[in-house]
Amino acid sequence: MILYFLSKILPLLILPLGLSIILLILYKFFKSKKLLYLALFLLLFFSNGITSGILWKYLETPWKRLSPTEVQKADAIVVLSGGGIHQISRGSKLYEWNDPDRYFAGLSLYTHKKSNNLIFTGGFNPLENNLIFEGNFYMKEAIQSGVPKENIYVTQPVKNTIEEVYEINKLLKNKINIREPKVLLVTSAFHMSRASNIFKKNGTKVIEFPVDFKSKDISFRFFINPLNWIPNSSELTFSSIAIREIIGRIIYN
Numbered sequence: 319m320i321l322y323f324l325s326k327i328l329p330l331l332i333l334p335l336g337l338s339i340i341l342l343i344l345y346k347f348f349k350s351k352k353l354l355y356l357a358l359f360l361l362l363f364f365s366n367g368i369t370s371g372i373l374w375k376y377l378e379t380p381w382k383r384l385s386p387t388e389v390q391k392a393d394a395i396v397v398l399s400g401g402g403i404h405q406i407s408r409g410s411k412l413y414e415w416n417d418p419d420r421y422f423a424g425l426s427l428y429t430h431k432k433s434n435n436l437i438f439t440g441g442f443n444p445l446e447n448n449l450i451f452e453g454n455f456y457m458k459e460a461i462q463s464g465v466p467k468e469n470i471y472v473t474q475p476v477k478n479t480i481e482e483v484y485e486i487n488k489l490l491k492n493k494i495n496i497r498e499p500k501v502l503l504v505t506s507a508f509h510m511s512r513a514s515n516i517f518k519k520n521g522t523k524v525i526e527f528p529v530d531f532k533s534k535d536i537s538f539r540f541f542i543n544p545l546n547w548i549p550n551s552s553e554l555t556f557s558s559i560a561i562r563e564i565i566g567r568i569i570y571n
Contacts, residue, residue: 329565333558334364364561365554367534367546373560374533377508381528386430392525393496394471395433397424398482398505398513399441399452401530413455419530421456424504427527428465432502435494436465439482440475451475479509480570483516490522499523506530508560512567532556 341357402416438453453472473485490499500523507528
């Protein structure tokens with residue numbers, strides 16, 4: 319729990335907002351205008367569409383959206399957690415999607431007969447232990463969509479990508495009895511490079527099936543659009559997510 323908490327808190331200190339707050343606190347003590355100007359620069363630079371657009375284009379390169387008919391068959395379809403779910407209200411047993419792209423891509427691959435084994439990971443946030451595991455929610459939805467229960471697998475609870483890879487490999491080898499697995503990996507495009515590399519380093523062959531693309535077309539029209547130059551909170555959020563993923567790649571490597 320402590321390690322998980324630190325892994326979520328510490329990166330916030332070096333993201334644009336957290337770093338700007340630290341600089342403003344330092345300014346109060348040292349009265350150096352350089353600290354004030356640097357804090358302002360960070361907020362302005364990372365809260366415009368140009369910066370966030372370039373960061374997301376970098377993260378989602380070289381991936382492209384594929385049709386299920388364009389990929390080969392595999393031993394299993396693996397859908398990583400991360401789309402997220404939330405309760406409609408506190409204490410309610412009803413849940414809604416945050417982002418269902420990963421789930422529907424996995425379901426589409428299954429209906430196109432790319433594998434008989436559909437694996438969801440049991441993603442959870444230990445700080446929100448009132449939620450069901452994401453994989454269990456996906457399994458329930460898949461069964462209602464007509465996928466036989468015996469063809470669906472959910473890993474043990476996992477908190478991050480490394481745990482996902484470990485539990486998936488254990489499930490493939492011990493429960494499905496595949497010693498040298500090849501998987502169709504479904505995750506968001508910005509997360510694909512990191513996830514795919516971890517699978518390969520652990521001896522699993524991967525066919526990438528990225529979804530949930532968010533990057534824009536970086537063209538001349540993109541740069542001359544005045545709205546992309548105006549700072550706003552949503553672009554700051556996008557930049558922060560991108561920087562966090564870059565930090566994750568560095569640490570995992």
